[in-house]
Amino acid sequence: MKVLVIRFSSIGDIVLTTPVLRCLKEQLAHAEVHYLTKLTFSPILMHNPHIDKLWYLHSDLAPVIEELKKEKFDCIIDLHHNLRTMQVKRALKVKKCYSFPKLNIQKWLLTNLKIDLMPDKSIVDRYMETVKPLRVANDGKGLDHFLPPQKQLGNKDIPMSHWGGYVGCVIGGSMNTKKLPVDKWKEFCRLSPYPIMLLGGPEDMYEGGKIAEMDPVKIYNSCGKFNLSESAELVKMARVVVSNDTGLMHIAAAYKKPIISLWGNTSPEMGMFPYYGHNNLKERIAPELTIMENKALRCHPCSKIGYDKCPKGHFKCMNELDMTQVADRVRSSWNATAKKLVF
Template sequence: MKVLVIRFSSIGDIVLTTPVMRCLKQQRPDITVHYLTKKSFRGLIDTNPYVDKVHLLNDENWEAMIAELQAEKFDLIVDLHKNLRTLRVKRALRKVKSVSFSKLNFEKWLLTSFLKINKMPPVHIVDRLVDTVRHLGVVNDGKGLDYFIPEKDEVNAADLPMSHQAGYIGVVIGAALATKKMPVEKLKALCASIQKPIVLMGGPEDRPEGEEIASIDRVKIYNACGKFNLNESACLVRNAKLIVTHDTGLMHIAAAFKKPVISIWGNTVPAFGMTPYFGNAAVPSAIFEVEGLGCRPCSKIGYKKCPKGHFKCMNNQNVTAIATAAEKGLHL
């Protein structure tokens, strides 16, 4: 049986699909798993031993992509993205049976609208993703998420300053949208309060803010933002003692490595079912959010700036409590 799994983006969402491939391959050895994603996210799938072949979304030459997929003669499409593009793919492969992941968009609308009615099921998104293939006799194995770092992207301790080679706390300062991350002044206050070596993590776009934060104490704080590719950053996450992060892809990568995680939530909420997922493993973690705000959650994804202007969901975060939790290693 040949199965095509579809998830185009993004980093965290793709990592959250990894239990589906693992459970398919381990529980149904007769199944060959193919994965369709965007070219920019190929590195997340290429090294996954539970994926037999990767296909890339090609909007510029749609016909060629569809011809490639048709030639594979799939028996089943597992749509874990469910948008207009995946609908086009399924229509083009109309003879192939398909199953789709329920995104619960109506329930999310109820929660993010002015109504603020929470009808989200108390079930993690990973469990809902795996349920998509339950009809194949596949169940969640409870092993959590997967992330595989190729040997060429391994980061050695010598690649970090001497002050950080014995251990560090990773602080992820970036996020896809501004309303999912704390303002730089709050991040500076947080890092100033943590009296342990810190590695700042993020992309090239986060490097200027990283420099501003690191200027507090360049011995204690190392700005790794933009210096490492995604797999190398994942290696930094794996080697950290603990990760402090916003609702980001690196949060899910940290969970894949069973790292203690302190997650900080702004306009999004844990009720969406996308908290750090450890499966059956007992990994210490803590969630920090500003409760009691009538405007929160304002979006299931985020905005470039706070719609209300006050940004209380991040400006009112208890930096002292977050730093204390990090200092104590979540009371490990």
């Protein structure tokens, strides 16, 4: 069976689709799995052994659609379910098309009326429901992320102060209201006794510099210095990860890292929490995971994707997170992590 899986963005969402790819490949006889995404996200998938061929969306869908028509797919698994994916499905005229239920009404009720009708399950489990008609089931192995075969980083890339281990702090985020403020990161860094690696893209370099300047030996600002695969390798080598709701958080979950997950004006109840293959938020809580969320705040959550700035102006969802509690959880996870890093 030749299957086309579609998910255009973003880093975290694509990592969360990887159990579907693995289960399709391992549970369907002679499955040939293709994946359509944006070229920007190719580093996340290009080394995945469960994908037979990657297809890329550029600015215009028409050229890739013409190429996809030649493949004669037996089935399309739409894990994005938007206007562009509808255009692809309509053009390819494949009889078996299964689309991911986005639960937009439930999300609206949660963010606007604070009525929580979201299922207590990861978005991964909802992705897996899309392939049930093919008799494919979740294998419980969690997320996948595959690095290039050759090791990219060595001790020359990481300060000697961090060779014995470090806390990976993912400071970036797609929207400002999903990012812990610089002053809160500084507070955490003062409370944590361990070396700290700041992780993020070039857009996070300035804020990383402001955090690192308080102690340049203890705190290493890697933001903008490494590509996505190298940053993922830094996540893999971390003893414990403290992260905003962003792509590297899900890559950390793929490597089964202890995670302290920080939530601003969005909510893990929407299903985008770190997933280890077995955990929900209420009934099956992962011991590796700590959720930091200001649930007592009446205006929280106020968005499913985030804003450039807090609509209320106070940003209490992040500003009132307890950094002492975060530091205590890091200390507990660090002590439980017996394996030392080897560079």
